[in-house]
Amino acid sequence: MDRDREFGEYVDARALVMRRTAFLLCGDWHRAEDIVQNALAKLYVAWPRVQRSGTVDAYARKVLVRAAVDESRRGFFRRERAVRDLPDTAVSPASPDLDVRRALAALPSGQRTVVVLRYWEDLSVGEVARLLGRTEGTVKSQAAKGLAALRSLLGDPALEERP
Amino acid sequence: MTDIRTLLTSALDDEPPLGIDKARVIGRGRKRLHLRAWMGAAAVALVLAGGPVAYHAVDRPASWLPTALPPAPPTSDQHAAELTKVLDAANRPFTVVNKGDHYAGERTMVMESNPPITITLIVEVRWEVYRPCDDCEVIDLPDRRLVVHPSDGLRREVSAFLPDGTHIRVISTSDTPRVPPERVETLKTYASLPGLTF
Numbered sequence: 389m390d391r392d393r394e395f396g397e398y399v400d401a402r403a404l405v406m407r408r409t410a411f412l413l414c415g416d417w418h419r420a421e422d423i424v425q426n427a428l429a430k431l432y433v434a435w436p437r438v439q440r441s442g443t444v445d446a447y448a449r450k451v452l453v454r455a456a457v458d459e460s461r462r463g464f465f466r467r468e469r470a471v472r473d474l475p476d477t478a479v480s481p482a483s484p485d486l487d488v489r490r491a492l493a494a495l496p497s498g499q500r501t502v503v504v505l506r507y508w509e510d511l512s513v514g515e516v517a518r519l520l521g522r523t524e525g526t527v528k529s530q531a532a533k534g535l536a537a538l539r540s541l542l543g544d545p546a547l548e549e550r551p
Numbered sequence: 552m553t554d555i556r557t558l559l560t561s562a563l564d565d566e567p568p569l570g571i572d573k574a575r576v577i578g579r580g581r582k583r584l585h586l587r588a589w590m591g592a593a594a595v596a597l598v599l600a601g602g603p604v605a606y607h608a609v610d611r612p613a614s615w616l617p618t619a620l621p622p623a624p625p626t627s628d629q630h631a632a633e634l635t636k637v638l639d640a641a642n643r644p645f646t647v648v649n650k651g652d653h654y655a656g657e658r659t660m661v662m663e664s665n666p667p668i669t670i671t672l673i674v675e676v677r678w679e680v681y682r683p684c685d686d687c688e689v690i691d692l693p694d695r696r697l698v699v700h701p702s703d704g705l706r707r708e709v710s711a712f713l714p715d716g717t718h719i720r721v722i723s724t725s726d727t728p729r730v731p732p733e734r735v736e737t738l739k740t741y742a743s744l745p746g747l748t749f
Binding site: 392395396399400403404407408411412417421424425428429430431432433435487488489492493494496497498503504507508510535538542 | 555556558559561562563566567569570571573575576577579580581582583584587663664665729730
């Protein structure tokens with residue numbers, strides 16, 4: 389079947405990259421695979437349409453990001469450890485052993501998503517805004533705040549936006 | 552000076568081998584296709600049949616809901632334990648407590664963030680008569696009336712009124728608009744669980 393063959397070739401070519409993006413969005417390799425599989429299943433349904441319109445990558449990115457956002461919102465009782473009381477101390481903003489992953493995890497989900505799309509997926513502010521259904525101003529603001537937070541968390545004031 | 556992309560790439564250092572099974576993904580995609588086709592056909596059939604489910608944009612009294620109730624049956628720790636079992640059986644682990652005039656179970660989730668974000672989910676089982684609610688969405692199911700309350704983004708609530716006088720309240724709150732409370736669909740699922748009766 390052409391659909392399965394073409395879709396299979398796309399999965400072979402893109403699944404790894406999609407999983408990396410999903411990992412940066414959620415911070416867990418297993419959840420990243422789940423997110424990618426969900427996104428790919430949705431892509432399969434829309435395959436003839438998006439292929440005809442030449443928007444396969446854009447659609448794949450859209451369903452991936454939405455799957456990641458949805459996954460982060462729902463079913464947190466199944467995913468996270470519930471605690472009875474609030475921790476005594478908040479995350480230290482300048483902890484020296486805070487690595488990139490923990491720094492990303494400490495970002496609010498909106499900022500994290502924008503940072504990943506903007507600087508990992510290399511999308512323009514306009515593209516990110518369209519993808520997330522936000523204004524360009526919001527995207528710019530969240531990207532700036534996200535970078536500032538990463539600089540602060542990682543203790544790297546020289547962290548730059550572009551090479 | 553570190554480039555942000557290089558920094559993000561360093562987060563992928565311990566990347567495990569790809570475990571995505573292409574055949575399985577295609578299988579899931581096919582299932583979705585079939586499900587969509589089936590749902591479409593079912594929706595058409597439901598509309599043609601008049602549908603057992605009635606959606607109202609405006610709240611109206613339901614004739615099958617009691618307008619007055621006898622005194623509430625006494626609450627008991629034993630029944631609280633039974634309600635806990637009902638939630639456990641639905642894979643929704645809650646410890647329901649006898650609160651004297653009602654039963655309640657609460658889960659609090661603290662998400663690691665700076666500052667930490669707290670999200671709560673509360674399930675209450677009460678003995679209360681149905682009262683119309685302004686601005687609520689009302690959904691009549693065959694065995695209960697669901698009432699979806701307006702949300703301010705930090706609090707969501709879905710109630711269920713049963714003909715036997717049971718009123719189930721499912722409430723989720725978040726302490727920040729950045730992370731919304733549990734979805735209305737999730738709250739509806741709780742409010743529709745069979746066996747949650749006063």
